[in-house]
Amino acid sequence: MALQDIVAQTVTGLGYDLVEIERSAGGLLRVTIDLPWHPGAGQFVTVEDCEKVTRQLQFALEVDGVDYKRLEVSSPGIDRPLRHEQDFERFAGEMVDITLKAPMGAAAGGQVAANRKKFRGRLERAEGGGWQIVWSDEPAAKPGQRVSRKKAPAPLQALGFSLDELKEARLAPIVDFKGRKTGGAAPSQAGAPSNDQVGEP
Secondary structure (H helix, E strand, O other): OOHHHHHHHHHHHOOOEEEEEEEEHHHEEEEEEEOOOOOOOOOOOOHHHHHHHHHHHHHHHHHOOOOOOEEEEEOOOOOOEOOOHHHHHHOOOOEEEEEEOOOOOOOOOOOOOOOOOEEEEEEEEOOOOOEEEEEEOOOOOOOOOOOOOOOOOOOEEEEEEOHHHEEEEEEOOOOOOOOOOOOOOOOOHHHOOOOOEEEOO
């Protein structure tokens, strides 16, 4: 059985979502898990969750003879990847970073540089379905800087995209020490500044 299948079967069998699998140099196998999303539920992956998955994965990987030196199971953290439609529904209203497979500047009506592939903005459902990110190119005010109320704000720009057009999408790692503003999205790992992590010594 392939590594992806072994890990996915084990993680989902224990009632968790598999977010990411990474193989790193030195034989490190890193597995990122999350709790299934239920609107309005503010649950977080705990160290105990990571320990439970680690124990079960160690057994499953040994049975299938998977070669690795060290296993690390963790929660997603503040730059959680978004891969599935459900991830986008879960984090609608949040700030995200997206990288497109191909530039879409020309398709965006000339609003952006024709060769631009990377965008940061608020994730929203687009009219007629699909997704879009909305942003302003106005630079953020520096701490203590006075902002004139008479100055007109820079216009908002929007770029629609399909999941097939994405190379990568992640929550933007924005830390507000007064508390992360979730913009109406359900509470999530987005608020946790660091990963819960359990590794095999």
